[in-house]
Amino acid sequence: MADTGWIKWGIATDAPSNTWANLDNITRGNTGETTCDTNSRILSLTQLYNNGNFSIPEGSKITGIAYKFRAKRSTGTGTVQLKHILQFASNLKGNETTTTLTDSYVDYEIGGDGNFVGIESNLIKDIIESSDSLTLQFTSVNSVGATISIEGTEDSPAIKIFYESPPANTLISDWTRFTTIDDSNQFTDVTNLASPNEGTATWLDSTFNPLNLYFIGSGFDFGIPSNATVVGIQFRISMTPSTLPLQTGQDWAGKLSTSTFSESDITDEFFTISNNSRAARSTFQTGSYDNTFGLTLTGTNVNNLKLGFKATDDGTPTAPFLRAGSIDGEAGDGPTIQFPVPALRVFYTVPPRPKSKDTTSKVVIAPEIKGPFQTSKLNRLTSGLSLQGGDTNPAPEAATKIKVDPLLLDKFNKEGGIPNSPTTAPNSVTDTRNAQKRANASTLNKPRLNPVDRDSETGLTNTDEAPLFTRRRFDPL
Helix, strand or coil: CEECCCEEEEEEEEECCCCCECHHHHCCCCCEEEEECCCCCEEEEEEEHHHHCCCCCCCCEEEEEEEEEEEEEEECCCCCEEEEEEEECCCEECCCEEEECCCCCEEEEEEEECECCCCCHHHHHHHHHCHHHEEEEEEEECCCCCEEEEEEECCECEEEEEEECCCCCCEECCCECCCEEEECCCCECHHHHCCCCCEEEEEEEECCECCCCEEEEECCCCCCCCCCEEEEEEEEEEEECCCCCECCCEEEEEEEECCCCCHHHCCEEEEEECCCCECCCEEEEEEECCCCCCCCCECCCHHHCEEEEEEEEECCCCECCEEEEEEEEECCCCCCCCCCECEEEEEEECCCCCCCCCCCCCCCECCCCCCCCCHHHHHHHCCCCCCCCCCCCCCHHHHCECCCCHHHHHHHHHHCCCCCCCCCCCCCHHHHHHHHHHHHHHHHHCCCCCCCCCCCCCCCCCHHHCCHHHHCCCCCC
16 A cells, blocks of 8 residues: 655635634645634635645556645633545545544544545545646634634645556556447437547436436557556546536446347446536546456457446436536647546556576686697687788687787787798607797796796796796706
8 A cells, every 4th residue: 555645735815805813834845823703704724745646557447545734722711623524626525524622632534545535536636636736625613702723734735646557567458449239229429438539428318208328438448568468447537517517416328248249238237326416537447457347358359349438317306307518529739637547447467577598698718818828728729710910721729719808919920939930840858848848948038027936947927837848947858
């Protein structure tokens, strides 16, 4: 379980104005008290940090909301209370709570993980994404001569969102609209709901003549790989009032299937509009990264999905006997809303790619040649190579990388350590030894490259690596 941490609001306002003193003290970046000594005065906190950017990972499941504040009765006697409520866009409200204050500051925390403080859970994602309109409102309930104080601290008053993120290997498709629609012929302009059309599908009925409102959409293209496994589905729809507010008491059922179904099969509960009447658009969302609605889906059959949506109760009348509303059809670039609806998106995984075999050729590093007297080892390692730039064809060993001190190699060539392009091979072991003696004696008569590091008698950096007769001071075997 993760959370956003406590986030403060940026602006405080009161109504009527100037009835709460020192409003800025409780806003982001400030500390101190704001006070009110008048009954029934409203204080509203708006504009969350960074315009409500909670930095919640895309596709997360919102699991709860909490808010907190610190308050007391600073002067007077009698019962002093503070009403507080979390609301969105003035018409979507949580539960109002009344707290009786004491003479000392107390930290009050409302909500938590698994608690939505009275706001409908299927609206939470929309509220979070538009949280610049998420407001914490206080109302004073004062006795005569009493004063209420709310203290601003580094993290209070503030809000916190709890969430669960999709697993790291989970991928998410774009929100995708259907292209074909079948309906009850009781919506007006229902084809506006199908891509690429835009607009609204509306209804108006009465308690004497209720409508059977439903549609079934198909023709999706989620664009995911054929070897993908679908692990979750989300559905999103935007409801807008028509000439009347969007009623409470609406129950909407849904169904998702890859098989053909009829209106009577749309029985799964999607959401209920149970809160206050809405004078503005509301976006509802159901499903999550780990909910497939009982389906087994892959990249090969997910585009066969069919979406059913049905009003099992289209609400309590807001005017005598009348009920009305509309559903938005939007591609995501319209002037009012900027996301596709009605739409589905899927969460999926793909198998990991197999590791490729390493076909890179390996380079073998030959032992380092450390002394000028290991001519036999050098000749053996460089057999078939033309160290002097001759035309000798490389033997198979030529692919071996040899680490040779270039100064020593040059010294070998100049002083006879390695014969330059020999025309005849030595006729006997004695001839070979004599040649080596002459080369070694010539080397000892030359100025040494580094007298400090070489043996004073042999001229070697490591006398243990010299030929045996050299270690015996050139005495013949």
